[in-house]
Amino acid sequence: MAFNFCSITSGSSGNCLYIGTPKVNLLIDAGISGKRIQNGLEQMNVNPKDLDGILITHEHSDHIKGAGILSRRFDIPIFATASTWDAMDEMESMIGKIKPDHRQVIEKDKDFIIDDLIIHPYSIPHDAADPVGYTFVHGDKKISIATDLGHMNDYVKNNIRESNLILLESNHDIDMLKSGSYPYYLKRRILGDKGHLCNEIAGKTLVEIFHDKLKTVILGHLSKENNYPDLAYMSVKNELMGAGIEVDGRLELTVASREEISKIFEV
Ligand SMILES: [Zn+2]
Ligand SMILES: [Zn+2]
Structure with a gap:
């Protein structure tokens, strides 16, 4: 039973x-x-016409820029919460007109099923209308996506527990952000409760939710200005090693590129 995952791009600019599952x-x-x-x-040998949907986490442009175009070009439904739809409709210049039957409304904390895949949207602390992360269950395997997190809390941790693969935000290094060139209001936004998750908290979170069947961790949504892939990797690795969790033996730790497509991870 194969469950495939791939990061086409991950980062604050997109x-x-x-x-994917067999169906x-x-x-x-x-x-x-x-x-x-x-x-x-x-590159993945997936025909865009075979896409069953585009799941939106929230309406920020780095998450929706290409959604409308793809939906219209290949006849693909878009899934988003009601408030996210309202927010996207206000930005019609970005997403364009979406066919009524392509407007799928989902609710946080409410599973929905597409064929052999169970999808669970859960709420994330981020400065958008009604942002969600997603977990996916196929057979006895689970994949979790958790980015755009202003802080970590028990609710998010409980949602992403028991995963076999996690893509977790490791947005910035706090010192780089604080001493960097970003204007004050932007620093405040990113560091705020509804901004983005830093390397250290990403590492600490993984220590807390680690279990034997967690095989792959992909760090994602890295900042261009306030992080380096190596720094994110080392910071998280140090937290894990400090807790006695061996990295790159049984647990594969990797960083999603801001520009390039990742390999296909099989779960
Ligand atoms: Zn965002
Ligand atoms: Zn984002």
Whole structure:
């Protein structure tokens, strides 16, 4: 039973993830151009016409930029919470007109099923209308997506527990952010309760939710200005090693690229 996962791109300038089972192909967010997403799918040998949906986490442009184009071009439904739809409708210049039967409304904390895949949207602390993360269950395997998190809390941790693969935000290094060139209001936003998760908390979270069947951790949504892939990797690795969790033996730790498509992870 294969459950496939791939990061087409992940970072503060664009997010688009792919998840697939033998019967279902989905994108989570489409925050880059339609063309780039098509290229990514092509590299994975996935025909965009075979996509069953685009799941939106929230209405920020780095998550929705290509969603409307893809939906219209390949006849793909878009799934989002009611408030996220309202917010996207206010930004019609970005997402364009979406066919009524492509407007799927989902609710946080309420599972829905597409063929052999159970999808669970859960609420995330972020400065958007009604932002959600997602967990996916196929057979006895679970994959979790958790980015755009202003802070970590028990509710998010409980949602992403028991996963076999997690894509977790490791947005910034706190010292780089504080001493960096971002204007004060932006620093405050990112560090705030509804901003983004830093490397250290990503590491500490993984220590808390680690279990034997967690095989793959992908760090994602890295900041361009306030982080380096190596720094995110080392910070999280140090937290895990400090707790006696061996990395790159039984647990694969990797960083999703801001520009390039990842390998296909099989779960
Ligand atoms: Zn956001
Ligand atoms: Zn984002």
